[in-house]
Amino acid sequence: MSPIPNPSERAASAAAVPAGVTLSDPFWSDYTERVQNVVIPYQYEALHDRAPGAEPSGAVRNFRIAAGQAEGAFVGWVFQDSDVAKWLEAVGYSLQIRRDAELERRADELIDLIGAAQQPDGYLNTYFTIKEPGKRWTNLTDCHELYCAGHMIEAAVAYYEATGKDKLLRIMQRMIDHVETVFGPEEGKLRGYDGHQEIELALVKLYKLTGEERYLKLAAFFINERGREPNFLREEWKSRGRRGHFEPNVRQNLDLSYFQAHKPVREQSEAVGHAVRAVYMYTAMADLARLTDDEQLRQACIRLWHNVTRTQMYVIGGIGSTHHGEAFTFDYDLPNDTVYAETCAAIGLIFFAQRMLLLEPKSEYADVMERALYNNVLGSMAQDGKHYFYVNPLEVWPQACAHNPGKHHVKSERQAWFGCACCPPNVARLLTSLGRYIYTQHGDTLYTNLYIGSELSAELGGAQVRIKQQAALPWSGDVSFEIAADRAGEFALGLRVPSWSPDMTAAVNGEPVSFSREDLEHGYLILRREWADGDVVTVSLRMSTVLVYADARVRADAHKAAIQRGPLVYCAESIDNGEPISSLRLPQTAVFSERGADDLPGGAIAVETQALRSVTVSPDAGEEKAALYGTVPPRLEPVRLTAVPYYLWGNRGTGEMAVWLTTSD
Amino acid sequence: MSPIPNPSERAASAAAVPAGVTLSDPFWSDYTERVQNVVIPYQYEALHDRAPGAEPSGAVRNFRIAAGQAEGAFVGWVFQDSDVAKWLEAVGYSLQIRRDAELERRADELIDLIGAAQQPDGYLNTYFTIKEPGKRWTNLTDCHELYCAGHMIEAAVAYYEATGKDKLLRIMQRMIDHVETVFGPEEGKLRGYDGHQEIELALVKLYKLTGEERYLKLAAFFINERGREPNFLREEWKSRGRRGHFEPNVRQNLDLSYFQAHKPVREQSEAVGHAVRAVYMYTAMADLARLTDDEQLRQACIRLWHNVTRTQMYVIGGIGSTHHGEAFTFDYDLPNDTVYAETCAAIGLIFFAQRMLLLEPKSEYADVMERALYNNVLGSMAQDGKHYFYVNPLEVWPQACAHNPGKHHVKSERQAWFGCACCPPNVARLLTSLGRYIYTQHGDTLYTNLYIGSELSAELGGAQVRIKQQAALPWSGDVSFEIAADRAGEFALGLRVPSWSPDMTAAVNGEPVSFSREDLEHGYLILRREWADGDVVTVSLRMSTVLVYADARVRADAHKAAIQRGPLVYCAESIDNGEPISSLRLPQTAVFSERGADDLPGGAIAVETQALRSVTVSPDAGEEKAALYGTVPPRLEPVRLTAVPYYLWGNRGTGEMAVWLTTSD
Known part of the structure; x- marks a missing residue:
């Protein structure tokens, strides 16, 4: 086991995130405190299957079973361990802000449990320990073993930085010692990598904390092997009889681009596949490009950054245009209603932006970081801290979410804790570490x-x-x-x-x-x-309300404008503007007035302007169900349009919402 | 076996479709002849697995195997027999237009084969005969036995009317004799009905031809039982261990509304579920309402007609807003890009319209019939008669069809014969019987x-x-x-x-x-x-080019207009107007000029008007990938807009297309 050097003893890197930043902000401190006072305690209860109205997580119980302290079957997703890790990481950041003996006691107890669940050879994963002990490392494609380890490393680093306690760090170093016996370029080891990137960026954090080069080397190994021929994931899939973990009875159709493993990472120019995996990988790539001074990797990062942010990013800073595979689709395809824009993906984009800022100081990285933070990420959490959007739509018709199967993934109200609970703890760890992004x-x-x-x-x-x-x-x-x-x-x-x-x-x-x-x-x-x-x-900074237009290649936003005030994107909701929201028409010359919004959290500013509403004129319009189509042009009626910050949408009951509104010329 | 009365001996019903109508039309006769000269021969080859480039159908071969004339396994869908039936029905109509000894010989040969495949007890279905002989009538939900019988009855009636030959009719009467031993209100019989409606309308045709009341009674039985409690489909599903035919390893989630069996038909007011099944059922309901003078049924038909055509119908006369279950969604939900609008559903809507015209002469039924015929149905067939659209979109971005999984069902080019080959023979039988709709x-x-x-x-x-x-x-x-x-x-x-x-x-x-x-x-x-x-x-009739507007509740068409000239809906294609089509803006005051379209089939009229194109203005617009979002409004450039008849779209290579264009005020 290697000694952990004091961070201050290590050589200062050329670029760094200043460690000593304490948040003290009238807007954001509220959110940080909400995470500390509500989200972390609530998520703790959820992890222990005690959150009212939420599906049982099983996450802590799985560790108890793996530790031999309880009996029963594994519960939850194959990556359930990562929920515990993300909670611990958030706790680490929270304790860096404010020590809390009771919270620390809970965390220590959980860390003791994790230690007890670790196997004698250092292996740590409750799914394989409980359920398929003989099948470790046989399905990297689906089973998230290294992914879970990565999250636990991030937790260990954060917790050590907060408390100086190294127990979890030692646990994870032992796990990595074990991983190094399994993976590597040497004969007899797997030249493999995880289907879900995460350990790569975590290993960089571990390297930066400990100064141990081997962690950086292992991260680079995973990144460099990815997409190389013979393709590890394809070979593994063949050796599994082309069956996957999630539907073992069905022949699995392996799409390597889903895992960003379709070609070597240095040759990639377009963001493809699962959006969260992609940005977690790009984050590690940018880290490695900087820390190993790798020009090829740097160029790949810049190309991928441009592709994501200049052709595949929503105006709210969201990414992922389809729920099929929670994935990117292709350039300029940004449908507002069938969108995915997963909260975790926007958080991953913030990670990527931060690493690009370290690679080269350019304001466009920060612009995107800010856009994703103030809109997509902030909007994902309800004001009560207990309800979340997984998918962050730019256009919502609640009936369509309920009755059109192509939109079932879009919810018009924030949901309590999810079966796949990746987003809420990701929000928690970002908001508690926000000082690192300033x-x-x-x-x-x-x-x-x-x-x-x-x-x-x-x-x-x-x-x-x-x-x-x-x-x-x-x-x-x-x-x-x-x-x-x-x-x-x-x-x-x-x-x-x-x-x-x-x-x-x-x-x-x-x-x-x-x-x-x-x-x-x-x-x-x-x-x-x-x-x-x-x-x-x-x-x-000028806080004026302006209209924003998308590039004409974005078909979904043609002839439309979004309202933005400072970093905030606004939206129109039916509670303020009636239904259908689509009937509103916004003059390009709109002049906005501002007002405090009484029915929104204190301080929030709503904006108003004169606009138009398109009203159907039909000879039989008096009938409940008139003819659908007619030749009489709709009448444009003047109307007072109210827009509210996007991040606050859906907080006043269910209704229609749209970010992009058709303009009038 | 009952004697077949001479049709002329039967009492003339109060309302009727005149039988003696011969088509002679400069526009439509071409299509009829194309069906006769190209489609029917091509489909004959396809049914015999000899169509080049098309998937083998197996349909005729299945009959050979069932007749003991060949060995091998059943090939194709469980409803593969219906392809043979629809071909024979189209042949029947074709022979009514023009006798053709060689075609008749082929049909007779096929009918002989069908007779040979009929089981001693009258049962006829190659799937169950070949593959699961013990499982007849155990899965009405999925297995289309009565559906296939229905199509074969329609064929028998058409072929008898054309040739006076009653062999197929006798075969199908024997089949119905058998069906009557299995289904009925009597103790020991199934109080069931088919998952896919079709036999109901076919039995009405058989009744009208033969005058035998029992066929009408059986049709009414199937209609009346549907959706009653205890629900036949639900009970059947439970008794099958909640497993379906198509994915027997997976627990089937039974959605009764998919089959329009969620409530008794007389209580239905909203079109739900699989669109083709729905309109086939409504067709039979309208038949029965008229023939049995059933006021409750008539009211249900009128309610359902209004719901379909005034809230769930595309401007091209297409129905079915989602490919999930090829189904209706809900009122005013008519997305143009993720649309289904299956060709067969539009044909079914034409059947329904025709029966409503018999129920009460109202021009709105004919308006819809014409709309569906000239646009959705006609557009589904390529000019070569060998390529078809199954899905008829109103907005196409070919890259999205290829790269956004939510649009994979939409094709930007017509496809050769399908694995599930329902649409092409349906088009053939409609176009060869067009005289009956005048x-x-x-x-x-x-x-x-x-x-x-x-x-x-x-x-x-x-x-x-x-x-x-x-x-x-x-x-x-x-x-x-x-x-x-x-x-x-x-x-x-x-x-x-x-x-x-x-x-x-x-x-x-x-x-x-x-x-x-x-x-x-x-x-x-x-x-x-x-x-x-x-x-x-x-x-x-005034053939002027006008703009059509949708009811404001249709969110997808807000601030947009469609171009219509006479019965034809027009569309803008990128081959004429450049990309992206979405950047066009159509003045509400547009004045259209007409011109012959050289690159479209002779006689076709294209329309042109002055319009605008929205062009992105960006400080860095020179770069290939400029910023996605900016505050500079797009520039509106004057442009000459060309629109072509929707039914001809996609005949000049793959490109973008849109029916609805944003208007400028």
């Missing part, structure tokens, strides 16, 4: 990627610097940075100019900074100077 | 439902009358009726005022008929007078 540091330049109130401590320009960011997004665009330093030091502050506020202004100690678009470096305003204690930088 | 007779009023060139012989007002209709639809709206009569007689000619030509004019012997909308009887202009030999009625 800044990236490249040498002595500190890039501000998100305008979120927080305190940062870092070494910059040879000085110990503390930066207190105050922000009131998404409602107001005034931001300030107060610098406290033990001594003056020259370093640079990079301020992102958001795509939605190209006319951002900034001032240092009240003195306006004069700059043009040409002065920006990859979308950041770089303020390099000798900073002194007490310096104050203010930034002003 | 007129309906109620007492001494002859209603013209379709303006199609033809000659009719009928007894009207005590005279033997021949009416020669000359028409040049769909291109020109001039129609004439020349009356030849052995003596003068008083009767009425009902002339349908099509919904697309409310300003229709008419003249008798050159003398204009003056009438207002109030003078019409249920949408028909009734000309009642003493008609004499040589009288000529002329009708003029």
Whole structure:
């Protein structure tokens, strides 16, 4: 077993996420606290099969059975262990924000249980331990063994960072010791990889914490083997008689692109297959490109980033255009009503964006991160923290969700905990670690990627610097940075100019900074100077309500516009605008007024404008069921249109909703 | 065995389809001849597994095996026999138009084979005879035994009417004798019905031909039992261990509404489930309502008609909004891209419309019949008669058909003969019997439902009358009726005022008929007078190109218009208009010019108008992959828009197509 070096002893990498960031934001701190006070306790109950109204998870019970502390059958998905891991990871981040003895006790107890469930050879997976002990590592395609290990590693790292307790870390290092006896380029080992990428990015975290190169090497091995010929997944599938785990009686049709294993990762240019797997893989690829200085891998990351964000991403930052395989489809195919846009995929896109920001500081990565965070991810959670969207649609007709089978996957109301409970704990771990997404540091330049109130401590320009960011997004665009330093030091502050506020202004100690678009470096305003204690930088972002148009190749959004205010995408709901929402027509010249929305959580701003409603004119329109088609053009009636932030949709009962509205010219 | 009375000996029913109508139309005769010269011979080869490039049908071979004339295993669907039946039915109609000794020889040979495959007890079905002889009548839900019998009855009736040969009729009467020993209200018999309705309408035809009440009674039995409690299909399913025919290893989820067996038919008001089954059932219900003077059934038919045509019908006359179960969804749910609109369902809707016209002469039934015929049905067949659409979409993006699994069922090009070959022979039997859809007779009023060139012989007002209709639809709206009569007689000619030509004019012997909308009887202009030999009625229909709008509750068509000229719905294709088709914007004030379309079959008229194209304006639009979303409104460029008849779409290679185009105001 290798010793765990003190993180501060390790060489600072050229690019890094500053570790010492504490959130303190009027908008986001609420969410973090909701996760701490509601989501984590609720999910703890759910994991223990005690959440009222939710399907029993079986996750903790599986560990008890594997540990010999209970009897019974394995319950849940083959990847059920990962729910426990994601909860522990969220707990790790939560404890980094605020120590909580009772929560820590619960986590320690669970970690003890995990240790007890670990097999003598280091193997850890309750499904195979309980149910198919002889079949370990025989179905990497479907069975998520390395995926579950990856999540548990992420939990171990987060928990160690929070508490200094290394028990889970040691457990997972033993597991990886075992994994190394099974996988590798050496004769007799499997040249394989998991069907669901995750361990790759986790191993990078383990490497960064411990400094042990072998973890980085193993991550690179999994990434490099993927898609190579002879194809591991195909050979494995053949040797299983072409049968899968999920429907063992049916011949499995193996689509390698579903697993992003259809070609070597360095040759991939288009995002295909299961969206979460894809972005988890791209995240690890970007990590490896940076840490191993791999230009080919870097180019692949950039190509894939462009493909995802410039041809396959919804305006809410969601990805995955079809529920068939929870997958990407093809360029510009972004149907709003049969959409998938899984919450986990948007979270994975945020991971990918963060790693791209480390690879090269470009504001487009942060723009996407912000878009996915404020819209898709935030919208997935109900205000009560207990109900979630798995699928995040941009257009909802509740009756269609109920009565058109092609839309059964779309729900018009957030659901309690899922049978496949990947999304809620993923939201929890993201929101509790949000401080890690605000800044990236490249040498002595500190890039501000998100305008979120927080305190940062870092070494910059040879000085110990503390930066207190105050922000009131998404409602107001005034931001300030107060610098406290033990001594003056020259370093640079990079301020992102958001795509939605190209006319951002900034001032240092009240003195306006004069700059043009040409002065920006990859979308950041770089303020390099000798900073002194007490310096104050203010930034002003324009929070105006604008219309956004999609590229004409997006057929689904033709002749339509979305409403955006700052980072928030808005939507029209029938509770405010009547039915059908589709009958609204939005003038391109619309001028919006703002108002506090009484029936939405405090502080939320609704926007209003004059618009039109298309009304059927029919000789027999008085009848309940008039002729469906007629030659009389519909009448356009003036109407007051109200739009609310997308992330708050569906919080006032079930109804119609649309992000994209047809414009009038 | 019952004697077959001469049809002319039977009492004339109050309402009837005149039997003696011969098609002679510049537009439709071409299609009929194509069916006779190409489709029927091609389908004959296909049934014999000799059609190049098409999947082997196995249909004839199955009969050989069942007859002991060949060895081997059953091939194809459980309802494969019905393909032979539909071919024979089309042959029957074809021979009524034009005798053909060689075709008749082939049909007789096939009928001999069918006779040889019939079991000693009268049972006829090759699947159960070959494959599961002990399992007859144990799975009515899935196995189509009565369905296949129904189609063979329809064939027998058509073939007898054409040739006077009763061999197939006798075979099917023996089969029904057998069916009567199995099904019925009596103790020990099954109070059941087929999962796929068809035999009900066939039994009505058999009754009308033979005058034997027991056939009508059996049809009524099947209709009346359907959906009653205890539910036959549910009980059968339970007794089969909840397993189905198609996936015997999987627990079957029985959805009774799929079979329209969720409640008694008289209580049904909404069209649900498999669309073809539904309209075949409604057809029989309308038959029975009329023939048994059943007011409750008549009211149910009217309710279901309204539901289908006023809330669930596409503008092309297609029905079935989802491929999941080839089914209806719910009111106003008419997605254009994930549509089903199966060819067979439109044909079934035409059957239903014809029976409703017999029930009560109302032009709305004929309007729908015409809409489905000229658009959905006609569009399903390629000009070569050998390629067909099963699904008839209103919006096609070929890449989406290939790469978005939710649209895999939509094809952008017509396919050669299908594995499940229901549609092509259904088209063949409809087009060869088209003469039966032109007129309906109620007492001494002859209603013209379709303006199609033809000659009719009928007894009207005590005279033997021949009416020669000359028409040049769909291109020109001039129609004439020349009356030849052995003596003068008083009767009425009902002339349908099509919904697309409310300003229709008419003249008798050159003398204009003056009438207002109030003078019409249920949408028909009734000309009642003493008609004499040589009288000529002329009708003029306005063939102008107009925009059609859908009811605002149809979300998919909001802010859009379709182009219609006479009975033809038009569409825009990318071959004429570039890609993406969705970027076109059609002014509501569009003025259309007409032109012959050189690259379309002779006579076809394309229409053109000034329109707009929405072009993305983006700072980085020069790049291949620019930002997906921006705040600069698209530029509207003037463009010449060309639309072609929908029925001809996809005949010039694969490309984008749309029926509904966004309007500009």
